[in-house]
Amino acid sequence: MIRMTEPSKITSVPDHQPAAGGIAARARASVGPKYLSGLNPEQREAVETLDGPVLVLAGAGTGKTRVLTTRIAHILSQGRARPAEILSVTFTNKAAREMKHRLGQMLGHAVEGMPWLGTFHSIGGRILRFHAELAQLKSNFTVLDVDDQVRLLKQLLQAENIDDKRWPARMLAGLIDGWKNRGLMPSQVPSGEAAVFANGKGGKLYASYQERLKILNAADFGDLLLENIRIFREHPDILRQYQQRFKFILVDEYQDTNVAQYLWLRLLSQAPSFTSPRVRGEVASRSDAGEGDSPSTELVETPPHPDLLPASGEKEKTKNICCVGDDDQSIYGWRGAEVDNILRFEHDFPGAKVIRLERNYRSTGHILAAASHLIAHNEGRLGKTLRTEDQDGEKVTVKGSWDSEEEARGIGEEIEQIQRKGEKLNEIAILVRASYQMREFEDRFVTLGLPYRVIGGPRFYERAEIRDALAYLRVINSPADDLAFERIVNVPKRGLGDATIQMLHDHARKRRIPLFEAARAVVETDELKPKARGSLRDVVAQFDRWRAQREVTSHTELAQIVLDESGYTEMWQKDRSADAAGRLENLKELVRSMEEFENLQGFLEHISLVMDREGGAEDDAVSLMTLHSAKGLEFDNVFLPGWEEGLFPSQRTLDEQGRAGLEEERRLGHVGLTRARRRAMIYFATNRRIHGTWSTTIPSRFLDELPAANVEITESKGGSAWGGAGGYGASRFDDMEAFGSSYSTPGWQRAQANRNRGGGRTGGSQSGGFEEETASFSSASSSGPDFGSFSSRRRGPLTIEGELVAKSTGTTSEFSLEDRVFHQKFGYGHVTKIDGNKLTIAFDKAGEKKVVDSFVQRA
């Protein structure tokens, strides 16, 4: 099932309604000040401070959405603005939907008049459609998905004769996306950065990509905002029009905004002085800069952009912008979010009122204390202290297990116990760092017959069958949509392979016509082999027929006809694979969902922005998801497995982002803990299988950062994890070692040695009797070792590494040039360069890598 945010309603609302006094009056009469009554003083202040810039720092569970919606209700009921004069942006469709829903509950049906409540992209897209010609587009432009984007770039790479193995199109797509996130048009990309791709051709490729987009009448997600910014800058009159229209601006999740979104908001909110964030350079250049600790964004005061100055004679307008966010929940730095936007707010909007919401209505005392304590280890934060008036509740538990399988078994049992107590599975969630962790839980739940659902994963519109179906419709709607045409011309198989496509391309390029027209022309010649020619002719004829049919058939029926006549449905009906039935079901759902739109055009315009993942989750089931996708959700019981160094915090983040990365990981931990209302249960395993091979891990440094008073440590009986008594004989790992598998590699041995050193116990002293052990997995010693013991166990070099990474200062390395070293992942090598605690090492097998010194040891 897919849901969408009634886009037909959005489009059907006129921009300027005749005085909406009716709605305001209705709101005033029916709601009165009642909507303010349940608010605490801070929330109330956040709602009632309507004039001037406001930053609401809303910690987890402090009633953020409530404040936002009540604020809108307040604005309306005070008659300060009409619904169409409030710009209210969120990141996800889900959040937008939620706000609409809550508003609807408060105001009755007045929400339908909120045309400017939506995601950054849907609103940006909407504005862009109004002024498409200023971006060399037509108002019916297509929004490309990532697939299309990559395919287009691949073509450009081929045209430039660039080896797309060495310089993958995906990578370029990522770069371009990053530039767009930072508000950079092709001409503005720093030349050094543009040069990193394909020996200096990066910038040029970005430029030609943009050109191609215009020709295809297409925009990618980044363009939806970037083109807005450009239009606003180049056409002050248009900008002013929007500035005047939006009397109030509200922004949700401000900590997740990227530079482009920030600029967009700045323009619309008409602020007088202008801060140009000089955006962080690429990771490499930053670490090269030596002190990796300088803030990632420098503030550069620039004179106000002319557009931002008040019109002559006009008094500077008040900027009624209200941003709500939580710097401690910023977890999307890796995809361009700039925490600095929120950290800089007071600077950007002088005279801003900052309101902290610190009263948490979600979690019990122990959970909140644990989460607060953990996040207090971060340096770059605005600082909030969450408090609750709830009881202390149960302590957060930390449990160690021998390996990830045991972890999954233990959690499975714990869940069954909770279930036996009569609690709902819907109130149980497992939050993992990386999605590959999910598998083990799924396996376990299947054996146990425990209902579960995975949240996240591939979205509805990312599925191949949906994209294919959409591609057919796109070609019907706009014959010039080459990317769509190319996608389905040979799906189902029609014997039109690469060679045919290539020749169509040549033809199209020579005559500067779309592929579809090229196909029509080529069919008339004898350039193709008879077989291909015949099929291609059929395809062209089919599309002609469908386009004609469009005039007389409803778009829903047309879609059904297309899917049937093209043989697409049949293709999946014949498919023997397990998911074929599901795909057919999805196609049906797609057709069904089209009914909500007025016509094909409207459907295609909104579908890419608004389509959501399947949402029909009515059954009682355990939720399984990543920490990232858990943001914004809450559960009575939260399981947090995999708190091990390397996995959480993620090694890769540490390697690539240093201290900033560590802090983001810590925020992720904070997000995880604060999802729990009543019980939070953390797990770590001593051994984990990663990419098919077992490796030994040590507990996450974050465990050390939890406050002892609020945490209870339990270990699996028989010492199957850290610090246990052991003595049950050889573990299966020891057995495997005997078979000469990878467990006898230096890495494994080093890990064992590490473990011994850290744990102060004999290595490999594990019980072989897993089954009996896990039976008492959860009820084992509740009076485990005192908390300090975690630290004492972690006296190995990796702990020190934690500190070094955390501080990331230019500490002099204990290594010298040419030292022979060993790295757990890359093997042996020698030091070729030293830069503070960062070493460049030429590894025998893995080649040259940059590594923080504490990740290696002398060999």
Added chain:
DNA sequence: CGGGCTTCTATTTTT
């Protein structure tokens, strides 16, 4: 052109 084989690589994700 398409099927089967080998090779490679391996967070987090929205729009």
Added chain:
DNA sequence: TAGAAGCCCG
């Protein structure tokens, strides 16, 4: 380990 992507041959 496992999935995807590329490669070669019929």
